[in-house]
Amino acid sequence: MLVISEETCQQVIGRADAFSAVEGVFAAMSNGDAYNFPVIREAIGHADALYGFKSGFDRAGMALGVKSGGYWPGNMAKGLTNHQSTIFLFDPDTGKLKALVGGNYLTAVRTAASSSISINHLARRDARVIGMVGAGHQATFQLRAAAEQRNFEKVVAWNIDPAMLSGLADVAEDLGLPFEAVERKQLGEQADVIITITSAHEPLMMKDWIKPGTHIACMGTDTKGKQEVDPALVAAATVFTDEIAQSITIGEIQHAIAEGLIDQSAITPIGDVINKKYPGRSSDDEITLFDGTGVGLQDLAVASVVVKLAQEQGKATEVDF
Ligand code: NAD
Numbered sequence: 001m002l003v004i005s006e007e008t009c010q011q012v013i014g015r016a017d018a019f020s021a022v023e024g025v026f027a028a029m030s031n032g033d034a035y036n037f038p039v040i041r042e043a044i045g046h047a048d049a050l051y052g053f054k055s056g057f058d059r060a061g062m063a064l065g066v067k068s069g070g071y072w073p074g075n076m077a078k079g080l081t082n083h084q085s086t087i088f089l090f091d092p093d094t095g096k097l098k099a100l101v102g103g104n105y106l107t108a109v110r111t112a113a114s115s116s117i118s119i120n121h122l123a124r125r126d127a128r129v130i131g132m133v134g135a136g137h138q139a140t141f142q143l144r145a146a147a148e149q150r151n152f153e154k155v156v157a158w159n160i161d162p163a164m165l166s167g168l169a170d171v172a173e174d175l176g177l178p179f180e181a182v183e184r185k186q187l188g189e190q191a192d193v194i195i196t197i198t199s200a201h202e203p204l205m206m207k208d209w210i211k212p213g214t215h216i217a218c219m220g221t222d223t224k225g226k227q228e229v230d231p232a233l234v235a236a237a238t239v240f241t242d243e244i245a246q247s248i249t250i251g252e253i254q255h256a257i258a259e260g261l262i263d264q265s266a267i268t269p270i271g272d273v274i275n276k277k278y279p280g281r282s283s284d285d286e287i288t289l290f291d292g293t294g295v296g297l298q299d300l301a302v303a304s305v306v307v308k309l310a311q312e313q314g315k316a317t318e319v320d321f
Pocket of ligand 1: 071082107111136138139159198199220221222
């Protein structure tokens with residue numbers, strides 16, 4: 001069995017490899033070659049933690065496995081990231097454990113790949129202002145990946161605690177982009193592409209604040225009860241997701257579905273756009289909304305690439321098991 005540490009993951013996989021791995025598995029899901037198993041996610045009644053499993057099988061990439069972990073909100077005070085996870089890859093032919101891979105960095109990288117794939121396929125070509133709602137651990141990864149998809153000229157951002165915006169301001173400076181902290185309404189008025197990546201449980205972005213032609217990637221809602229945008233905005237948008245089953249139960253779309261504002265038949269898997277089964281954006285005025293719920297197959301896809309690269313570079317530790 002191979003063990004790949006968090007540090008090795010950071011050394012071997014970059015944004016381009018993560019983008020193609022996640023895009024490939026979204027395409028495989030659309031073709032019926034890869035599927036996710038039902039998600040388990042439980043409040044364990046200790047340390048205010050959410051813990052669970054995301055798993056699946058990708059027949060095209062021959063990736064079978066599970067990501068186990070969750071969210072411990074008190075971790076930051078202990079010098080740890082709030083998300084903690086580990087990916088287990090199994091041999092699809094035998095069921096034998098093949099690799100144990102650190103999942104923290106990979107979660108951020110595969111989640112950033114997901115929103116950037118949606119921007120790549122759905123945002124207007126002439127998008128110039130990117131708006132960030134949220135400034136936690138994931139947000140800087142999101143901004144870096146998104147910035148590679150269009151010729152952005154400015155970053156606008158909002159966070160419930162404005163002091164946290166300095167991390168995004170640093171990334172913007174690094175990217176050579178002007179940065180402005182704004183209120184949410186102003187963010188909607190200015191941004192051509194918006195990423196929401198918070199732990200909110202109420203709508204932060206309202207329908208009337210969003211310009212025609214905006215692409216919005218809702219990335220924070222991955223649990224029942226969480227929410228980042230106005231359900232009326234979901235109803236007004238053309239809606240895409242990584243996986244419909246997750247989107248309507250634990251994703252941003254759960255609220256619009258519960259209120260009867262949209263039907264699940266109106267939601268398109270992003271893999272259908274990648275595979276050109278569905279055209280994606282149909283006009284410059286259309287609001288496109290991507291509900292990135294985070295599927296287990298994304299984790300397996302990036303972990304599989306990490307295993308390959310770590311082996312090639314002699315950085316995988318072999319353990320008798
Ligand atoms: P984090 O704890 O580092 O940051 C949380 C962010 O949410 C901060 O910006 C915080 O200020 C903000 N926030 C918290 N409560 C809020 C509220 N009530 N209203 C508005 N903003 C609020 O977490 P993170 O690792 O950056 O993750 C952010 C979110 O993304 C979490 O909800 C997490 O579960 C989710 N997530 C989703 C995926 C996916 O694949 N879709 C992957 C990883 C994380």
